[in-house]
Amino acid sequence: MKNILIGMVVSLLIILGLTFNWGYDQYNELNSYNLYVENQFRRMFYDLVGNVENIQSDLAKIMVTGTPNQNVLLFTDLMYKCYDAQEDLTQLPIKHKDVSKTQKFLSQVGDFSMAMSRKCLRGKTLTADDMKTLEKLHNYSNYLAQSLLQLQKDITKDEVKLNALIRNTNKKLDKTNDNILNTSFLNVEERMQEYPELIYDGPFSEHLKNIKPKLEGKEISKNEAKRIAREFLKNDKKYEIDVISETENTRFPAYIIQLRDTNAEEGYITFAITKKAGKVIWMLNTKPVGHSKLSLKDAVKKAKEFLQKSGFDSMVATYSEEYDGTSVINFAYKQDNVIVYTDLIKVKVSLDDGSIVGFEAEGYLSNHHQRKIDKPQISxxxxxxxxxxxxxxxxxxxxxxxxxxxxxxxxxxxxxxxxxxxxxxxxxxxxxxxxxxxxxxxxxxxxxxx
Structure with missing residues (x-):
């Protein structure tokens, strides 16, 4: 009996030892992974700071450079720096809504740079209005650079962990992380609301902002906006629906609506719906996306069917991009067998199940109308x-x-x-x-x- 007890004790000690070793290995592996993720986020953040500093520097150089050839080089470099900074920003564990205006600023500076580069390639010099715009953009980029540099110092001084924003997604964030990271970016966002709208010949997907939107209709209530958001999804799921904010001094004053699936643990759907006429400006579904199963052809078919059900007829798929298990397809309006690139709608399709996870129609809402299209003068x-x-x-x-x-x-x-x-x-x-x-x-x- 004594030998049996000794054997049981020895076995238990061996099991405890193995369990401890396994747990210790798992602990070390988790720490290594967290360190890796933290280092990745820090690298992205430092790259963002560096790119924004270079953007500010290039804008300053352009204002003192007089030759079109040199401007072409600077504008081209500036364009790529803007797009790199945008990519860095999207990779950080920060809520999209907290940095949307900063992202838009970087995108428009990049597009503006592309337009100015083309202008210089044609041998044209920058006008006084161009220089005024450059000066304003320089001032805003300088503010953004200084804000990010200060945030970088705060992160280092207070030992803020960027990956804490992911680990605590569904919990209350550590107050230091929350205050330093989110509050800092929200302060930047407030300032970025004031940057000047750009007038330039940008890509077809970025419409000019100084034309009066061709949107007519009566003012709608919050409850009507909720109904419109719910009906736009065209499914039988049950949602908790809230109006989380309103926008006033924008191109389209809108209600911001958020829907949460009561049967889903993750993800929510956010809408911007115009107060006038109750049109959906954009929609974003943050549901997790699984492994891709559909082809681009399948995605285009799903997107086109969705547009037709939503009342957008005569839309033609023009070009697309696939990333992170989704496909973003640009559709342009077609009238009298002519493609109208200004009337643009973007649809984002999840390639795991074909669901619509994104929609943006600002170009269409701004420009769409029946045109009198003249006959070509050349064959x-x-x-x-x-x-x-x-x-x-x-x-x-x-x-x-x-x-x-x-x-x-x-x-x-x-x-x-x-x-x-x-x-x-x-x-x-x-x-x-x-x-x-x-x-x-x-x-x-x-x-x-x-």
Whole structure:
């Protein structure tokens, strides 16, 4: 009996020892993982600070540089720095709504830089208005840089852990982390509301902001906005629906609505719905996205079906991008067999189940109306003859694109290949001038325009 007891004690000690070793190994592994994640977040944050400092520096250089050739180099570098900073910001564990205006600022400075680079390539000099805009953007980028530098010092001094924002997603955050991180970015957001709207010939997906929105209708109540958000989802799920804020001094004064699925542990859906006419400006579903099962073709079909059910007819998929298990498809309106790129809607499709997890229609709401489209003054053959003889021209179609000064122009959109590169070339259908050239980057993730 005594030997049995001794054997049991020894076995128990061995089991406890093995359990302790396993637990200790798991503890060390978890610590190593947390350290890795923390270091990744810190690297992204320091990259963000560096890129914003370079943006401020490039804007300052451009204001004292007089040659168009040098400006092209600076604007090109500035454009990539803006897009890099935007990517860094989106990778940080910060709520999207807390940095949306900062993201938009970086995006528009990048697009503005692209437009100014094209202008300088044409041999045109920057105007007095361009310089005023540059000065304002420089001041805001300087403020953003200084704010981020101060935040960087605070993070180091108070030993703030960035990955705590992920670990405590569903719990009350540590007060130090909460105050230093979220409050700092919210303060930056408040200031970023004041930056000037840009007037430039940006990409088709970024519409000019100084035209009066073509949206008519009566004012709606909060309860009507809730109903519109619920009906937009077109499913039988039960949601808790709240109006979490309102916007006033914006292009479209709106109610911000949040819906939470009562049967789901994670994710929520946020809407911005115009107070006038009750139109959905944007929608974002934060549900977790699983492994991709659908193709881009499937995603386009799902998005188009959704638009048709939502009352958006005559929409044509133009280009797309795939990332993080989703596909974002840009749709443009089609009237009289002419693609109208200013009337744009973006739809984000989850590739695991085909659900619609994002929607943005600011371009469509701003610009959509029935147009009187004049007949082209030059023929399609004449337009094709204006393309370089070294390029392999595939086909052409009519399209309306935005230009400087809030104008629209009817063009022939020509698809052309040169060696291994693909391009869209826009030839003015009235005077035959080349209005725009975009490079098509065709890859597994979709088609991008540069």
């Amino acid at each position: 399609e053959e004449d337009a094709l003859n204006m393309i370089s003889i070294d390029a392999d021209v595939k086909k052409a179609r009519l399209a309306i694109i935005p230009t400087e000064g809030s104008k629209e122009v009817l063009c022939y959109e020509v698809i052309a290949n040169y060696k291994e590169d693909n391009f869209l070339i826009y030839i003015n259908a009235v005077n035959g001038e080349e209005e725009r050239i975009l490079q098509m980057i065709i890859k597994e993730q979709g088609v991008l325009m540069m």
